[in-house]
Amino acid sequence: MGAIAASDAGLVRERTEELLRDHPPARTPRRDFLAAQFDAGLAWVHFPIGLGGLGLAPQLQREVVLRLAEAGAPDGAETNRLGYAMGAPTVVAWGERAQQERYLRPLFVGDERWCQLFSEPGAGSDLAGLSTRAVRDGDDWIVDGQKVWSSMATISDIGMLIVRTDPELPKHRGLTYFLLDMHTPGVEVRPLRQMTGEAEFNEVYLTDVRIPDSARVGAVSAGWKVAMTTLMEERVLFNRQRDEKGPAEIALDLYRGRERGPELRTRMIDLWIRARVQRLNTVRAAANRTAGIPGPEGSIGKLVYAELNQDALEFCLDLLGDESLLYDSYEPHAYTEESLQRRGEADLRRRFLRSRAQTIEGGTSEIMRTILSDRVLGLPPEPRGDKHLPFSQIPRG
Amino acid sequence: MGAIAASDAGLVRERTEELLRDHPPARTPRRDFLAAQFDAGLAWVHFPIGLGGLGLAPQLQREVVLRLAEAGAPDGAETNRLGYAMGAPTVVAWGERAQQERYLRPLFVGDERWCQLFSEPGAGSDLAGLSTRAVRDGDDWIVDGQKVWSSMATISDIGMLIVRTDPELPKHRGLTYFLLDMHTPGVEVRPLRQMTGEAEFNEVYLTDVRIPDSARVGAVSAGWKVAMTTLMEERVLFNRQRDEKGPAEIALDLYRGRERGPELRTRMIDLWIRARVQRLNTVRAAANRTAGIPGPEGSIGKLVYAELNQDALEFCLDLLGDESLLYDSYEPHAYTEESLQRRGEADLRRRFLRSRAQTIEGGTSEIMRTILSDRVLGLPPEPRGDKHLPFSQIPRG
């Protein structure tokens, strides 16, 4: 249970101070600092030595992140969260050594941004029902199909891609995982406008896209397990507060500045308590996370945070009163380098609308509850007609 | 849509006044008054002439009930609600004329009290999974099995009984419906103590019980449809406020007498609004009910009322404060004639505990939601492995 030798913590602290001493953030270019951080094993301390890590307990990374933020150092995760939080652990867990050496450093230093190519129009909650096909062609694979809900695909270099390589196997078994160079011919990214007005996500059309077999992660037809690693990390990621202030703190600031009735006070206190307990949950889950890969418990945080955020932003609108009848801008725009930086400042009404997707993206709350029920509580699964059939014989609508 | 000729309403009013004139409630024995009411067709105005009715629209009964209550007349439903509200409509819908003549008058005038023998230990939500067996023996049937959740069985004369007559048919199809004389040898009623301390319900053990075929309602193996009529009426019954005051009114009285914070005010208003809307729903449903048998919409009222009642009584406990730590009496006792009369005065803490069963009895709230989804919204049913198998082959646990 989360046992950490004091000497490990000391080593990490020492290395971090050394990094800051040798590469003063104020005078070191971003890329140079991140490269030094990677080489010092402080990118992900629980990764192997030589791959950005030191082979230590994952909880120790928190200290590094906090210390570096305090010192004003750049954050390798900042503009490449999917690569940092989901791509890297997947490559470490399932990639070959050559792949780990090929991908991890460019990912961390900011040379290659990553995106995720999992969902399809016909495969949302039922991700294993995806139908994008890859057919072997010598040392390459030829991919055809359509992916959707791919955030940052317009500005990404590597796509975590899962495709069907054998439709005659049951649905979970005929899938293979690739790292797609997004600049390959045949990859077309179309921004997808959402109800907030902006286009945070994209559709990605894949037409006769050629991928070398060396970009395959895990064995042929063994892609589902690899994808599960990515998804588990995604749920942990969704549980994190991306903004400096959590929704309940934002609500509290707003609440303090306004006239308010007793009903609002009750709701404010309730939100504050929920946010506090959510933070305590996260701390406890992190303390229990000894291996590199989180378990289904990650679904608890994902579920709770999504609903808390929705409720807190709904509360903010109630505090704003009739200002909620207005909106800041419905101008459609796709994500760019600059808009990524601006995101934290999004208008509360925009964030409110955006929060509606939080109970959908990365696994709907319904799917999360089923996962908790089956994998944590150990209840027997629902009877499934589709699970053992060859994929080609499953009814689709 | 609820069209009622003014002349029908006039006829009912006239007959009611006539009844009251010819049988002044203050001077007429209970049984005599009810007999006269039955003979005047004012027991259930929508029943056929000669069977306690006048063949008119069911909504007109309300006027009769209100007028008679105002005049201090006895209420035929009062101590025999299951017979009045569920048994009688079932006999009218499915019984033969001779059965209608045999059962309706004694039921109404108070000679025979009815109870329901549907649920079994292994057949709750899945009522059609019941396994009490009846085997033909000449002009009789021999019944063996166990029923449960039978309220008033200790003091009843007739049991609405559904049993399996053919286990080789699919579960819904091998069932037959009988009216069991509760005084038949082999019928053993054992009170079942509940969390409130009292024994409102009973287990009913049936051992070699002989029932004449003349007590069968509907065709052999066609009992499911007959039972559905009883159940639909039960849901309408559960939607009715049995107490003079509804739970929100009780809460309001209690609320007015106490010191209270703003949180309680918000809850009080919310409960009051829910109760008001629930009443409006009931009125609208009654106005739409033109035929004798209610549709699946009855499930809405049942669902809403159960949850409203639970919430209102929970609120009452919060108003009572630390008094809620105490209880009035856990003395075990079964229902008797006298305790039936006392029921309305039950301690709020006892009613609070009792309310926990409201989302279970007469169809759980989960079952109600499935019914609304399938039969009102028209969503496709869940895949069912048990529906078409012979009953004898269905897994049971």
Next chain:
Amino acid sequence: MTDTMGVDDAREDLRRVVRQFLERRSTEADVRRLMADPAGYDREVWAVMADQLGLQGMAVPEAHGGAGFGYEELCVVFEEMGRALLPSPFFATIALAANVLLESGDEVACKRYLPAIAGGELIATLALGEEEGGWDETAVRMRAEPDGAGWTLTGRKRFVPTAHVADLLLVVAHTSDGLSLFAVEPQAPGCTVDVELTLDLTRPLSLVTFESTPAVLVGRSGQAWEGVRRALRFAAVALAAEQVGGAQRVLEMTVEYAKVRHQFGRPIGTFQAVKHKLADVLVALESARSAARDAARAVAEGDPEVELAASVAKAVCSDTFTRAAGAAIQLHGGIGFTWEHPAQLFYKRAKSGEFLLGTPAHHRDLVGRAIGV
């Protein structure tokens, strides 16, 4: 309480006619076109509604050029408009302005404006809230200044529904006697109307600025609030009907999708998580319908508890519509979150409708006061 067959039939006929018309003339494509249109409504549709269907004049008394139907019939029309998300100044003109005029007790103003409203020749609205919004008397700070025989207004009104196309603004302002009602024509000197960007693009709201703008007193100086308050409650009943219509439509849409969308090899509507969520929406919707119809009846019958019934309806129907539209987004999954999908149009209409004419919390508070809690 029991409807007679005649009235019911007439209402269902009316519903059918309005629905058929709006299904043709307020399609999703129409709604999206008008969301981007500076006028924000279709003049031709407006004219057909007035000339052929007689909707604008339907509930206006015959004495003022209308057909004199009851409020329950009018609410059938609002239900259907809510269902079709019709972008139109109909709500502001009929639910707000016509009610405010009728409740003002000013026969001259009624005679002057109501026939034109009934004929579809006049678009009108109510300007009430100011910097901080709000829909009760505390929302009003603006003072009217006497100016010879008339008055002038100076200040700003916000959140004024469809003011950008209005021919008549009914403005609430203080005089030394108290809250008073004024008629202003937007082309009058010193009056400017700026459309604001709204969360719900199907219902434009404007910022209206007055600078010594001439205004005509409607009703008696200082005596306006009682009538305006009643009119606001009647408008809330119309809004509640709209919300019932919107909730009904968005539920139907979700049910249809749940029947055809397959995941895990079967329609998602076969999963209990989906079934039960939609059943809960159904239950809420039926309750909202009961509340809205009871409130319409209360307006029609002049029930002394009409304001209570209106507040119950506004609170319950607002919440229900948001819930139904939220469930629609959730159960459609990602597609329901896109700009291209209609679910978001209903969601934004629902969310805005919570604030318009007072939030559910505000109306619950009013209910509390009415029942002495």
Next chain:
Amino acid sequence: MTDTMGVDDAREDLRRVVRQFLERRSTEADVRRLMADPAGYDREVWAVMADQLGLQGMAVPEAHGGAGFGYEELCVVFEEMGRALLPSPFFATIALAANVLLESGDEVACKRYLPAIAGGELIATLALGEEEGGWDETAVRMRAEPDGAGWTLTGRKRFVPTAHVADLLLVVAHTSDGLSLFAVEPQAPGCTVDVELTLDLTRPLSLVTFESTPAVLVGRSGQAWEGVRRALRFAAVALAAEQVGGAQRVLEMTVEYAKVRHQFGRPIGTFQAVKHKLADVLVALESARSAARDAARAVAEGDPEVELAASVAKAVCSDTFTRAAGAAIQLHGGIGFTWEHPAQLFYKRAKSGEFLLGTPAHHRDLVGRAIGV
């Protein structure tokens, strides 16, 4: 925040020992037997807890004859007692009385009573609320009268946990200096203890009447409230731990039932309605556990925000236990509503626990005050 291996291991060892003991000595049959027993607890179990397991003295400081373990370890014991629904004066003696003594700052009283408590030789409790109940200073009206060198008490205290078996009552009453704490031995003249019929029969509460009963001042006259309040919060943390244990047990029981109970030809745990309801209970339970453990840590570390953490824990854990036990009744169906089934025992414990030491609403209000809301 990170536990070191040693402490964690020790706590889990402790948990295992206590659980094994209670699984043998506080079975459902034992609990039901004690519900009908006038003493309401098992003296032999009490003795084993003290002599062999050292539970009574576990968190009592070594200076007062205890083992001086931390509050987090003590809360592990409370979790297990909640899990086993143990009927016992342990809660009143350890969570209430020992904390009140320790926080009273009265060294003489501590020396006199704590070693006996730690040794399991003394059962004690706190008498606070009066006619209307309540768990804050406004609950106390009783006045202590000076009587020579000592004091006498007259009046009634209600809802006093396990007072009927107590050797020592700690009573809060006013003196002219303010709220003060008194020690009373129940066999003292004028003191009568009447057990009341409780909703939760596993935790008897008494009405205690004093008539000129002699009492000994504990701590300084008028200075008691600060210490009593802190002790009440520490007791609330212990209660929260109990509630986590109870919720955990009742969830496990329901999960087991859902695996084996068949309806419609399959285990009911395969239905999403059941799955998702239990998943929600799991989420609530994990959150409650986080809140309870954080509060125990705050007591152990003397965190300045300990009272805030305690109120968060009491509010969240009370609600969670009621929810878990309510779901147990619902998902067991009719059988869960019967007297014979254990679900009702947990439900009544949960419901009572909401009121004991202040309702969730009361503690939410305290949280609000603490965060300036």
